[in-house]
Amino acid sequence: AGNCETSLGYLVIERSQFMNGTRKNNLTEWWLSKIDTTARRFLSDRNYDDAAIPEDYISEPPASLEPIKKNLAIIEEILHPTDGSTDARDLADTLKQEIYVKINSFVADVSIIVADLLGFEAELFSVSFAEEILAEKKDQLDDSVHKCIADMVKDVDYLLEMQEMENPEKQQAPGGGLVLSNVVPVSGLIMSTFFRRENVLRTIVELYGYMDAPTAPEEPALPAVNENTTFLASGDTQTDSGIEEAKAEDENETKSDNNDSGIKNDDTRDLHHSFPNEGQKTSEKSSEIPKEGNMFAPLVVFDYNSDKDAPNTEKNDIVSKADPENTEKETKHQSSPPKSSSPWHLSTNLNNRRLSASLGASR
Secondary structure, X not given: OHHHHHHHHHHXXXXXXXXXXXXXXXXXXXXXXXXXXXXXXXXXXXXXXXXXXXXXXOOOOOOOXXXXXXXXXHHHHHHOOOOOOOHHHHXXXXXHHHHHHHHHHHHHHHHHHHHXXXXXXXXXXXHHHHHHHHHHOOOOOOHHHHHHHHHHHHHHHHHHHHHHHOOHHHHEOOOOOEOOOOOOOHHHXXXXXXXXXXXXXXXXXXXXXXXXXXXXXXXXXXXXXOOOOEEOOOOOEEOHHHHHHHHHHHHHHHHHHHHHOOOOOHHHHHHHHOOXXXXXXXXXXXXXXXXXXXXXXXXXXXXXXXXXXXXXXXXXXXXXHHOHHHHHHHHHHXXXXXXXXXXHHHHHHHHXXXXXXXXXXXX
């Protein structure tokens, strides 16, 4: 008696799990997990890298497109074999048989429970017959019980149609097209794991195809710098031989500029002749031309320390008139006056000295 009560208690628990949908959910989760695990193992044996696909591949680019393209090639070969291989179809056929064994067990259990609740023999169970009896006894059953029985009958109907859809003839419409149905057979679930991966991989390649774009060409290397190379202000380089040529060109330009610039008035002439020649005692400072890189003309600065060192303007004036060639040579060696004395100031001083000299001579 004790064993019977235990068995009856177990049956009651089992029936409640079928009626509230727990057993159906467990079955569904099992076959989906079974398909996913088997497909992953099948792909792994063919060097498919599942880890190469980011979890959020829409927002997160892959580390590299190379494994993505490799995975895509593997999937395409499975779905569209070029060597006549039927590995994927063989996998689907083997796996679906294992899954349908569990499904048929579930259908048998539900048939017994529904027949017991509606009061007819289990051997008489069919979806249409169960729906007919359920409609007749709707007023005699509690609403919750009626709903549970109706849901179980629908589940059985769905599972039986899944098996019918495995038949290729059932998949073809009378007009020659495919039958549109809300029911997906187990083989379709198995093959969909490969098709879904193919779509994901194609999407990643389309989104992040720029990662395979050629990189910008490298910038040309700068010329080697040695101790004989000089960098100019323009950014070019010049060697020692080039510096000598540049110096000669600069001197020629300086001579040409001096020849073109004439003496426009007496003050300017006085200013030019006020600079000493090479024979006079002056404090001369000349900025030397660096050996490398300086293309500027030499700068000569004269420093007058006292009035007694000032040049004899009248003498220079006479000499310049008597010897124009000496004046031209002297003009070439002369440069700008010191920044501290303006041309106007120098010219005024020279005129004052000339006036004083004239007054002294008249006395």
